[in-house]
Amino acid sequence: MTSEYSMQVLAQLLVSGIAVGMIYGVIAFGYQLTFATSKTLNFGQGEALMLGSLVGLSVVTITGYWIMLPIVLAFGMIQGAVVERLGVRQAIKTKSEAGWIMATIALGIIFKNLAENIWGRDALKFPSPLPEAPLSFMGVNVLPMEVVIVFGALAMMLLVEVFNRRSIYGKAVVATANDRDAAGLMGINTSLVITFSYALSSMTAAFAGVLVAPVTLTGASMGGALGLKAFAVAIIGGLSSGMGVVVGGLILGITETLTGYYLSTGYKDVPGLVLLLLVLSLKPSGLFGSATIKKV
Amino acid sequence: MSVLVATTALAQPIKVGLTGPFTGGSASMGVSMRDGVKLAVGEINKAGGIMGRQIALVERDDEAKNEIGVQIAQELINKEQVVATLGFINTGVALASQRFYQEAEIPVLNNVATGTAITGQFKAPNYIFRTAANDLIQSAMIANEAIKRQGFKAPAILADSTNYGQLGREDLVRALTGLGVKTVAEEKFNIGDTDMTAQLLRAKQAGADVILTYAIGPELAQIANGMAKLGWKVPMIGSWTLSMATFIDNAGANGEGAMMPQTFIQTGNTAKRKVFIESYQAAYKVDRIPSPVSAAQGYDSVFLLKAAIEQAKSTDGAKIRAALENLQTKVDGVVTVYDRPYSPADHEAISNNIPVFGVVKGGRVVVAHEDDIAGDKAVRVKPKN
Numbered sequence: 001m002t003s004e005y006s007m008q009v010l011a012q013l014l015v016s017g018i019a020v021g022m023i024y025g026v027i028a029f030g031y032q033l034t035f036a037t038s039k040t041l042n043f044g045q046g047e048a049l050m051l052g053s054l055v056g057l058s059v060v061t062i063t064g065y066w067i068m069l070p071i072v073l074a075f076g077m078i079q080g081a082v083v084e085r086l087g088v089r090q091a092i093k094t095k096s097e098a099g100w101i102m103a104t105i106a107l108g109i110i111f112k113n114l115a116e117n118i119w120g121r122d123a124l125k126f127p128s129p130l131p132e133a134p135l136s137f138m139g140v141n142v143l144p145m146e147v148v149i150v151f152g153a154l155a156m157m158l159l160v161e162v163f164n165r166r167s168i169y170g171k172a173v174v175a176t177a178n179d180r181d182a183a184g185l186m187g188i189n190t191s192l193v194i195t196f197s198y199a200l201s202s203m204t205a206a207f208a209g210v211l212v213a214p215v216t217l218t219g220a221s222m223g224g225a226l227g228l229k230a231f232a233v234a235i236i237g238g239l240s241s242g243m244g245v246v247v248g249g250l251i252l253g254i255t256e257t258l259t260g261y262y263l264s265t266g267y268k269d270v271p272g273l274v275l276l277l278l279v280l281s282l283k284p285s286g287l288f289g290s291a292t293i294k295k296v
Numbered sequence: 297m298s299v300l301v302a303t304t305a306l307a308q309p310i311k312v313g314l315t316g317p318f319t320g321g322s323a324s325m326g327v328s329m330r331d332g333v334k335l336a337v338g339e340i341n342k343a344g345g346i347m348g349r350q351i352a353l354v355e356r357d358d359e360a361k362n363e364i365g366v367q368i369a370q371e372l373i374n375k376e377q378v379v380a381t382l383g384f385i386n387t388g389v390a391l392a393s394q395r396f397y398q399e400a401e402i403p404v405l406n407n408v409a410t411g412t413a414i415t416g417q418f419k420a421p422n423y424i425f426r427t428a429a430n431d432l433i434q435s436a437m438i439a440n441e442a443i444k445r446q447g448f449k450a451p452a453i454l455a456d457s458t459n460y461g462q463l464g465r466e467d468l469v470r471a472l473t474g475l476g477v478k479t480v481a482e483e484k485f486n487i488g489d490t491d492m493t494a495q496l497l498r499a500k501q502a503g504a505d506v507i508l509t510y511a512i513g514p515e516l517a518q519i520a521n522g523m524a525k526l527g528w529k530v531p532m533i534g535s536w537t538l539s540m541a542t543f544i545d546n547a548g549a550n551g552e553g554a555m556m557p558q559t560f561i562q563t564g565n566t567a568k569r570k571v572f573i574e575s576y577q578a579a580y581k582v583d584r585i586p587s588p589v590s591a592a593q594g595y596d597s598v599f600l601l602k603a604a605i606e607q608a609k610s611t612d613g614a615k616i617r618a619a620l621e622n623l624q625t626k627v628d629g630v631v632t633v634y635d636r637p638y639s640p641a642d643h644e645a646i647s648n649n650i651p652v653f654g655v656v657k658g659g660r661v662v663v664a665h666e667d668d669i670a671g672d673k674a675v676r677v678k679p680k681n
Contacts, residue, residue, distance in 0.1 A: 009497055009501065012493065012497065012526070013493060013494065013497065016491055016493035016494075019491070020491045023490075116319065116320075120319070120323070121319055121320040121321055121323060122321065122323060122324065122513075122541075122542055123321070123514035123517075123542050123546060124546075125545055125546045125548070132524075132548075133524075134525045134526075134527060136527065141525055141526050141527050142525075212490075215490065216490040217490070217514055217517065217518075217546055219514075221321070221488070222488075224488070225486075225487075225488035226488075256491075256494075257491065257493055257494045260494025260495065260498075261493075261494040261497055261498055264484075265483040265484045265485060265494055266457070266484040268485075268494065269486070
């Protein structure tokens with residue numbers, strides 16, 4: 001093999017790794033949003049993604065792709081608020097350490113069963129809004145939809161960040177994230193902020209769902225594997241940094257494809273998990289996370 | 297009152313268990329099998345049943361889960377007291393569940409599951425029979441088709457990491473070795489994997505001229521779609537799961553041309569098959585049978601059971617088993633004509649000459665080589681035991 005060919009293969013692997021990694025990253029971003037305000041996570045994040053994508057699939061046949069998007073975003077916000085009200089609020093109030101974990105997992109299972117009853121358990125094809133023929137740049141092929149996933153995910157994360165930094169509502173979110181008690185004393189309704197962060201988190205997941213579905217296929221079981229991978233990404237990148245989950249996603253996605261090609265496809269998942277263990281033992285707050293001390 | 301009891305005793309139905317995944321990833325196979333079975337039972341009951349008794353199916357959804365399969369087996373045996381059970385789509389569920397039937401001496405007709413170990417799990421007297429083409433037959437057919445018939449020289453195997461995929465991969469490698477061919481790549485992926493770039497690039501790099509598969513619908517679709525993305529197209533030949541609707545629908549144009557062994561193809565090339573397809577379409581209001589192989593094998597399994605019960609003149613499990621192993625009447629099925637399909641040592645109704653290759657064309661599975669089913673080869677019959 002010529003070195004030019006192997007460069008081309010490497011570039012192809014990197015491109016595919018980035019596309020996969022951004023899928024992980026955009027889901028992990030949702031974990032980060034709720035963790036920042038409430039130090040809790042929605043373990044049903046994968047299911048939020050799945051629901052968004054299946055609702056999108058049902059709506060898209062009636063309205064077409066572009067009108068479907070705001071509907072799915074609205075659905076995601078409601079779904080996230082429901083999760084917070086039913087599963088998390090009580091646990092935060094009683095300062096329960098594990099209540100929200102069990103509650104969000106339980107809600108995730110309920111959502112999955114619900115989806116199985118409505119949409120069945122088969123993998124379903126999600127219509128692609130773009131042509132499905134690959135684009136080719138210097139011998140490296142990429143699907144138009146993969147490009148959209150990468151830039152769509154980046155744009156969405158950027159928008160959420162800008163919203164948090166610039167708008168008065170966003171400032172309330174940031175204030176709550178920095179110090180919930182102080183924010184409460186300043187007159188910010190912190191429990192509303194937390195509800196809002198859950199709504200925002202599920203909204204990003206629902207958006208991610210319709211974004212990735214044309215490439216990954218959709219179906220009631222799509223949340224499981226992707227949600228778990230995204231959780232690993234959130235740990236690697238650090239739960240306190242939006243930037244961290246993007247980089248974490250890219251690291252995991254690229255490691256998977258490179259290992260699959262250069263080592264063995266049977267061991268594709270191993271280096272990512274080793275990295276996860278290393279990060280947990282060396283820098284538990286994640287590569288980009290700032291260490292937080294939880295005062296008891 | 298006594299008159300009523302007497303008549304119900306006379307007309308007491310024959311209870312037959314029917315189990316498979318009617319929901320979940322393999323539901324298209326389970327539901328087609330179930331519907332095929334129900335179609336046959338409907339016809340038999342309408343014509344007067346078996347020895348004047350109606351067949352009553354006891355349907356249970358095993359969800360493709362081993363532990364649920366085991367529960368169902370116990371329920372069907374102890375509570376429902378079925379005389380036989382038809383079904384099993386998933387090899388794992390079959391292997392976990394049929395132990396209970398074997399102990400209770402109740403015959404099982406596996407009408408879809410293909411794992412080679414299924415009929416060899418127990419020593420004689422063995423209560424486990426099959427009406428599907430096992431993986432040994434399929435892997436040999438795949439190797440033959442790719443190497444001998446189509447002349448490919450550098451096969452790559454892509455198989456999922458489940459038992460189905462990995463045992464199938466081993467069978468395939470053995471079959472290829474038998475033909476003096478080595479694989480150039482053997483790649484693996486997990487259920488739910490969405491990106492096949494690494495696997496496909498490795499196969500491409502190794503110079504593969506054909507991809508042989510052992511996996512299920514969604515991931516097979518990702519392979520076909522991944523090839524289209526990389527702008528690299530070699531033929532896909534694989535196990536019968538390439539006929540799954542989840543492959544055909546999700547791969548779309550990229551899945552066209554994929555080939556797989558089939559015991560039954562929805563073409564209606566004999567009068568009997570035509571009637572079967574038309575009654576299925578009419579009964580379930582579909583044009584394309586979701587899994588024609590499962591529907592046909594399910595349909596035939598009922599008639600095999602009927603012939604055995606009639607010959608045994610009894611619904612006793614041991615007698616039905618003995619009758620199946622020494623069936624005197626020919627059973628004219630839609631897959632084949634069953635002429636002494638089983639013996640005490642051989643519980644496989646489908647021999648390697650029965651399946652033909654199907655190919656995905658226009659979103660359906662059609663016959664790959666028309667001359668395979670031409671003339672008197674339309675009905676392919678197992679050689680005498």
